Amino acid sequence: MNATAPKPSHESADFPRPPGPDELGLRVLREHVASVYAAYNASVFVHFGLGAALGAAMYLHQPRAWVLVWMAVHLSLGVFLFLMPRWHPDVPLADTRRWARRHSRTVTVVGAAMASAPLLFISPGDLPVTSVITVVIIGSCARAMQLLWPLKPALYGYTLPMMLSLIVALAWQGDAMHFFLALFSLGYLLFTLRVGGQQHKLLTDSLVLRFENEALAGQLGTQIAAAERASAEKTRFLATASHDLRQPLHAIALFGAALENELREHHGGRNAQQLMRAVNALGSSLDTMLDVSRLDAGVVTPAIAPVSLDALFRSLNHMFAARAEQRQLQLRVRASGLWVHSDAQLLYRMLSNLVDNALKYTTRGGVAVRARARGGVVWIEVFDTGIGIAPEQQERVFEEYYQVHNPGRDRSQGLGIGLSIVQRLSRLLQHPVRLKSQTGRGSRFRLELPAAEAVAMPDAGLAAPVRTMGVRGDHAAPAVHGRILLIDDEAEIREAMTGLFRAHGLALDAVSSEAEAAELLGRPDAHERPFSLLMCDYRLCDGENGLDAGMRLQRRFGLQAPLLLVTGETSPDRLQRVRASGIPVLFKPVNPAMLLRALAELAPGPLAH
Template sequence: MAGRGDTAAGQLLGQRVLREHVGSVYDTYGISTLTHLGFVVVFGCIIYSQLLDARLLFWMAALIAVDIYVFFTPRWTPARPASESPYWARKISRMVTLVSMITAVVPWFIVPHENLPMTSLLMAVIVGSCARAAQSLWPLKPALFGYTLPMSLGMIIALAWQGDGLHLFLAAAGSAYLMLTLHAGVRQHRLLTDSLMLRFENEALAARLGDQIAATERASEEKTRFLGAASHDLRQPLHAIALFGAALENELRGRPESRNAERLMRAVNALGASLDTMLDVSRLDAGVITPSPQPVELDALFLPLNHTFSAQAEQKELQLRVRASGLWVRSDPQLLHRMLSNLMDNALKYTVQGGVTVTARDRGDTVWIEVRDTGIGIAPEQSHRIFEEFYQIDNPGRDRARGLGIGLSIVRRLSRLLGHPVQMHSRPGRGTHFRVVLPTAQPQVSALVGPFPAGSVELAARRRAATLPGRVLLMDDELEVREAMTSLLRTHAVDAHAVANEAAAADALHQARAEGRPFGLLMCDYRLADGVDGLDAGLRLSRYAGAELPLLLITGETSPDRLQRVRESGVPVLFKPVAPDALLQAMAELAPAP
């Protein structure tokens, strides 16, 4: 099968090359024929006036008749299919051979007269005609030989037939010129054919490459759609589990059974963190994350990083050194924190003994943040793959403790987004160090120095409880989500009314207005039943409420296009599974002032 496919492809390629050759020859077909006709008339009149040989008139008439036939006979055009190219190549080869054979007769009319000027003129005409033909007929070798050989051999034999030294010398010179002309013509034909073959092969390779790129893009789009759908479907029940778990944890607080509720929430949070990691990739690809560069004090950034990873290092009996530097950089503190978190997390996962060191070094206009470990290292052949999604070194069993293999992929995306190049050096068995290059910044007095707000958790909780809206309208097509949300909010003294669709939500808003008990917040799922767009529905309901009812969008979407649309709308959004604290904090921020 492969052999027949290759043969067919070779035949098709040969047809395309021949078509180009035929097109090149026929490109000058008309003007060449008319020029030859005019030259025959002029040249014939000159030699007839000198020799007065009546046979020349018959030769002229025959050659003129052939030229007229050649000019008016059907010819090749670009509209002709490539499969007809052999026919047109044979036709033009036959026609130029006929012209050359008629021309081959004229030396026998001129040379025997021993008129040296006319003989010299004849040789000049034939040599010039062969030179012109060698250039215009290079693409078709049969046409080149058919036009050049008859007239040249006719002249050479007529000269040699005279037998004297001068004519023999002229015949030898004509023979040498003929051989050189044909050699050059064959060589040029080969070069032209090879260049056309190479061009068409490159075009075919480019077309196949384009098809492969298109197929890869389609596969990537299908993967994105699949992951988006799968992520959404996983997030829905997980969101409900998280809300039910949080409500259960509140109800069991202070009782022995609360330990099981805490374990449940840790498992839910771990799964939610994995889904959030995949969501981060989609959000970065969608361009919905916009950095806000500002002066950042690295020591204030390093402190929470040290607190976050010290327990993980102690559990693995590793040393974690996060060294103060007093340096300031210009970056987005939230995104830079996430970038360094992923690098430190990756270093700790792949380090068995020794430790991890995080330092910052002043390098003039730049600052180097280096994360060094004494881990397993990275082989040179794997160094270009570590930033790929889901690729992990030395984890064939997909140990969940090592994550999903997306951390460094997020680092690469954040590096591009922030404009902070990441460099990597590693020696297998000796460890790895990553270097992030950032622009330096002048120290600030009132700059935002870290990604975490100041203040105690208890104070934030009291402030949040004081500002939660009294009534909330929830629109979600999932029954479990509605029940879980209302159960959680009621434990925080929030009157939650949950509906499944826009019509029920509109009725609830109308009834609340009639009773004089308006809702303080509308929470809406992005993807509703029957393909209804929750963002559009939420905006319509918000306007229907009269006063601008605050809208909070909750979604499990990871599609880059939809995330971009949410960002452009300016509506606050939370991503499922929503942590209860994050939900209550967002509700407090959107609640109308008392």
């Protein structure tokens, strides 16, 4: 093989890596710098305002020229700090350490400038001045701890010069009072530095945790997006594969129907019947998968109305009685006279899936279906005496393709989608489904539905089987006459359709594109022998679709003929668009009897050939 499998490192390259220690440290330091610069103006104003007030008080107390010089130097430093460049959020991350060092040096200079005050102003026997200086210095350190603890070098650079100068100046006086104040100031300094260090550690740890969480959230988001892309790609692949499988299967079904009709009296007729049974079984599997796509796409809208459970149960008995008898099982469907609020077709699909599943996994005994009223709620229960479901598997049986005791994927036991559809329909109809099962003793599925009052219905309607999603009709098709225009880009399907319709006396003109259809509709005989129906495949060549093509042809030529879509699409977005159009649609592979019956409903009665 020329291709090689990608290395795991290539796969992981799509996901953002957590920041390394150096980058993480820079991001944390950046937050510290941003925090101290956020209060830059206020801190400079307060500090030098206190310095000016202190200088003015000292000058009034001792009017000397050097005090004015001290004040002038101090205020000049404040003006310089106001005018100097400052850190801002647009500063590159790589420059963070430089700005941190710059700010630490700046506040160290400011602290050193203020540190001159105790040495200059504290003197023996002048306790008021000592008290003022001590209060101003300790107050400045307290404010510094609140503003500068995110940046430890700045905190130390500001507080240590002032406090050490104060302690030395107090201790230098030699008397007991000043010595006590020196010890108190030393204790305060140690307490301030300890608290500042603890606050700094807490902030740093919280920032590290925050950035690590952000990195993990980013990784998770990227992986979720990758998983969603993979899921979308899988959905597109399955939709394409389903469409490509349905196309030839649709042609096989049409050719097979024509062959079965021709060999009806021939010795090979049995083989043709078996072929059609196999084709119908494969079509049923694809229909089941289509049901899942339709439910996931949200194109199934329930029509809630009062539903007679007795009519529904008679349909169930009619559908499954022969199969239960063939497997030598008892099927008991009990009449109750109850009515519920639901969608008759969707509820029938839920119950038929449950009964089908019960018969599939029951080898002796039987299956029972009953309904009971519980206040304003009706319980519909499906019991079986089958193999049962272990507790650890009871949640998984509602997953797609999961089957108990079928690891070999025996096709006779279906695809394992039936209960998944039941769960989807349960959510859609808001009919909770409960499961109780015991291994070797059987299972009970219960649906809970709102009760309804009985309404008058014709007797014929009560006994009629319910048509549901994916139920494939195999009854004889009624006679249909008329001229039909088919647009399908698959030559085999055009040929198969032509043979099938010809066998039933239908005039069919089959073309491969909208352009060919427009040419045909523009001929004079199109007015003499108008078309009674326009039938289009949804996916045409060159990215066109039959829905748009058919509607354009109807507008362009003023066609009164209804439009019928025949498609193998299972893509949710396309199914939603088809549903929104309101155009009737059949899904490939279409059972020939169902196709002819749809034609009879859309274009009934004998029309001109």
